[in-house]
Amino acid sequence: MRLDKLLANKAYGSRKEVHQIIKDKRVTINGEICTKKDIHVNIDTDIIVVDGQVVNTTQQYYIKFHKPKGYVTAVEDANHPVVMDLLPPEYLKMGVVPVGRLDKDTEGLLLLTNDGVWGHSIINGNKHVPKVYYVEFEGELSEEGINRIKEGILLGDGTHCKPAIIEPLTVHSVNITIEEGKYHQVKRMIGAAGGSVTYLKRLTIGHVDLSGIEDIGSVMDLTIDDIEGFKK
Numbered sequence: 001m002r003l004d005k006l007l008a009n010k011a012y013g014s015r016k017e018v019h020q021i022i023k024d025k026r027v028t029i030n031g032e033i034c035t036k037k038d039i040h041v042n043i044d045t046d047i048i049v050v051d052g053q054v055v056n057t058t059q060q061y062y063i064k065f066h067k068p069k070g071y072v073t074a075v076e077d078a079n080h081p082v083v084m085d086l087l088p089p090e091y092l093k094m095g096v097v098p099v100g101r102l103d104k105d106t107e108g109l110l111l112l113t114n115d116g117v118w119g120h121s122i123i124n125g126n127k128h129v130p131k132v133y134y135v136e137f138e139g140e141l142s143e144e145g146i147n148r149i150k151e152g153i154l155l156g157d158g159t160h161c162k163p164a165i166i167e168p169l170t171v172h173s174v175n176i177t178i179e180e181g182k183y184h185q186v187k188r189m190i191g192a193a194g195g196s197v198t199y200l201k202r203l204t205i206g207h208v209d210l211s212g213i214e215d216i217g218s219v220m221d222l223t224i225d226d227i228e229g230f231k232k
């Protein structure tokens with residue numbers, strides 16, 4: 001890989017900024033100052049240092065996947081098919097794992113990565129990454145139930161959910177936006193408000209949506225902007 005591409009991918013700056021860093025003699029390769037931006041480096045063997053800090057050249061992968069229902073969000077499961085069964089073999093070799101979970105019967109957007117720090121930062125509730133779910137349900141949501149969801153509903157087992165955005169679509173469907181990922185959270189919130197979920201699909205995680213992976217089971221690499229957007 002070209003040195004400038006590697007450093008830009010590793011967020012040392014735009015291509016232009018990286019060129020300046022290289023020109024300013026701030027980069028060494030295997031101990032030698034390097035001023036050639038287009039030099040090819042071997043990310044498995046070369047030691048690249050910027051301002052005295054070794055650049056982590058482990059290739060990191062970030063993908064989005066349109067999960068079908070019927071698959072467990074896990075790398076392996078003794079009894080059920082898992083999402084990894086559906087990924088093309090080249091993705092399996094990358095060592096990616098799911099970021100958070102969708103229930104077996106839930107469809108929609110799932111992120112996978114081999115960058116544990118990045119993955120953790122998305123599921124960690126402190127980051128407040130909003131996730132939008134499309135929900136179909138039987139029964140009727142009471143007005144009081146909808147208000148409780150908006151204010152932060154207390155579930156039967158004492159679990160306190162943070163305030164959520166609920167947008168009625170039809171009498172039997174809503175979009176819900178939550179920033180947490182508690183066990184069966186959306187199903188339990190709807191249940192506590194008087195409905196029973198019959199279909200659940202995650203539409204977005206932060207700024208990432210299902211565009212480009214509209215077909216169930218499809219997968220694509222995240223863009224640099226998608227990846228960096230979660231680091232802000």
Ligand code: URA
Nearest residue numbers: 103106184185186187
């Ligand atoms: N909430 C649920 O109840 N299930 C999911 O899969 C995701 C959110």
